[in-house]
Amino acid sequence: MTATTKVSRPNDLSAFWMPFTANRQFKQAPRMLVSAEGMYYQTDDNRQILDGTAGLWCCNAGHKRPKIVEAVKAQMDELDYAPAFQMGHPKAFELASRLAQLMPGDLNHVFYTNSGSESVETALKIALAYHRARGEGQRTRLIGRERGYHGVNFGGISVGGIPTNRKTFGTMLGGVDHIRHTHLPEQNGMTRGIPEHGADLADDLERLCALHDPSTIAAVIVEPVAGSTGVLIPPKGYLERLRNICTKHGILLIFDEVITGFGRLGAPFAVDYFGVQPDLVTTAKGLTNGTIPMGAVFATDTIHDAFMTGPENMIELFHGYTYSGNPVACAAGLATLETYEEDGLYTKGQELGQYWEDAVHSLADLPMVKDIRNLGLIGAIELESIEGFPTKRAFNAFLKAFEKGILIRTTGDIIALSPPLIIEKSHIDQLFGTLRDVLKEID
Numbered sequence: 001m002t003a004t005t006k007v008s009r010p011n012d013l014s015a016f017w018m019p020f021t022a023n024r025q026f027k028q029a030p031r032m033l034v035s036a037e038g039m040y041y042q043t044d045d046n047r048q049i050l051d052g053t054a055g056l057w058c059c060n061a062g063h064k065r066p067k068i069v070e071a072v073k074a075q076m077d078e079l080d081y082a083p084a085f086q087m088g089h090p091k092a093f094e095l096a097s098r099l100a101q102l103m104p105g106d107l108n109h110v111f112y113t114n115s116g117s118e119s120v121e122t123a124l125k126i127a128l129a130y131h132r133a134r135g136e137g138q139r140t141r142l143i144g145r146e147r148g149y150h151g152v153n154f155g156g157i158s159v160g161g162i163p164t165n166r167k168t169f170g171t172m173l174g175g176v177d178h179i180r181h182t183h184l185p186e187q188n189g190m191t192r193g194i195p196e197h198g199a200d201l202a203d204d205l206e207r208l209c210a211l212h213d214p215s216t217i218a219a220v221i222v223e224p225v226a227g228s229t230g231v232l233i234p235p236k237g238y239l240e241r242l243r244n245i246c247t248k249h250g251i252l253l254i255f256d257e258v259i260t261g262f263g264r265l266g267a268p269f270a271v272d273y274f275g276v277q278p279d280l281v282t283t284a285k286g287l288t289n290g291t292i293p294m295g296a297v298f299a300t301d302t303i304h305d306a307f308m309t310g311p312e313n314m315i316e317l318f319h320g321y322t323y324s325g326n327p328v329a330c331a332a333g334l335a336t337l338e339t340y341e342e343d344g345l346y347t348k349g350q351e352l353g354q355y356w357e358d359a360v361h362s363l364a365d366l367p368m369v370k371d372i373r374n375l376g377l378i379g380a381i382e383l384e385s386i387e388g389f390p391t392k393r394a395f396n397a398f399l400k401a402f403e404k405g406i407l408i409r410t411t412g413d414i415i416a417l418s419p420p421l422i423i424e425k426s427h428i429d430q431l432f433g434t435l436r437d438v439l440k441e442i443d
């Protein structure tokens with residue numbers, strides 16, 4: 001087989017152990033995507049599938065964007081790889097500067113990773129090492145939130161709060177605790193946008209401070225909008241309150257912006273959208289429009305500068321990845337940022353927000369729909385579970401939707417939608433028109 005041979009119908013599916021997939025189900029009835037452009041995927045049986053999920057919340061500018069494709073090709077021709085330890089290449093610095101300019105406040109320093117999970121591990125490690133660097137090494141506890149998703153590595157599942165992602169993997173990190181999640185369906189059910197009730201749930205952090213003593217807590221990590229658990233929008237005033245409690249007790253606040261970053265809410269970051277300034281921000285996904293694996297952790301001047309002491313020949317932070325700042329990823333990142341700016345994608349969630357919100361909530365009359373939530377270009381439709389078979393109804397919807405030409409994502413019995421930000425009204429009509437048919441047809 002030559003390097004250019006197209007493999008669209010492999011005849012053996014057994015070797016690839018697929019991630020977060022019902023492997024046996026998939027391999028009996030594979031769903032193969034073979035190409036993509038703009039808002040659509042194409043399947044191996046030549047069907048067009050409308051992308052309702054931007055891949056996995058990552059292809060914010062849609063697929064096969066010429067500028068990104070060209071940048072990656074050109075970079076491969078020029079410099080394929082350069083060591084990131086004790087060596088540099090220009091694009092890593094250029095991208096970091098542009099990212100720092102884009103991020104509000106003094107989150108001016110960028111540490112590169114290769115994924116959201118690695119960004120989370122990196123941020124947690126920076127938080128611990130920061131406190132130690134400034135003589136508060138007793139701050140070793142990490143606080144997450146119930147229902148949080150912070151990737152799949154050990155730090156991430158320890159602070160994460162999704163039971164299925166934790167229960168089979170032993171005891172995880174010690175010294176971790178969780179504040180309560182913010183889902184209040186009785187008070188906030190069917191809310192459009194930001195829910196009214198629940199800011200006081202942030203006070204749960206005070207409970208953990210009282211229990212552990214705040215002087216033992218290094219950091220709190222939350223998703224500004226919880227995505228993978230099925231889209232939980234923070235109640236009005238909640239993030240501000242969390243910020244205030246962290247500040248009061250000298251605890252670092254980490255925003256995991258792996259899905260909210262790069263325009264998802266109608267602003268470059270959730271930091272802009274909510275006007276709340278954390279100490280560390282984790283990103284990935286949209287950073288390269290999903291094309292080349294890359295993540296970035298943003299740190300404030302204060303955090304960064306705390307490390308810049310001691311002899312100048314010494315490594316300040318004993319952390320990094322072989323592919324941190326990979327040149328091809330950096331080229332993809334630079335071209336992605338230009339594409340977002342040229343296409344005005346950072347504000348697309350504002351422009352289309354009302355149309356999107358109306359479309360998501362138009363499904364409220366369907367009998368199996370239990371709750372609907374939305375913000376920016378995110379939507380979630382929570383279904384009543386089939387008694388005794390949790391997750392089955394949403395999975396049936398996913399299969400039927402794929403048959404009918406739309407890609408949706410499900411978690412538990414919740415359908416989560418997060419389309420590429422290039423979406424237009426006609427696509428929104430197609431997405432929700434088809435989804436309505438799907439929900440009418442499934443059991």
Ligand SMILES: Cc1ncc(COP(=O)(O)O)c(C=O)c1O
Pocket residue numbers: 114115116117118120149150151152223227228256257258259284285
């Ligand atoms: C908030 C959040 N953090 C971390 C991750 C993990 O990212 P990755 O799958 O790139 O490791 C995700 C992925 O969905 C995420 O939504």
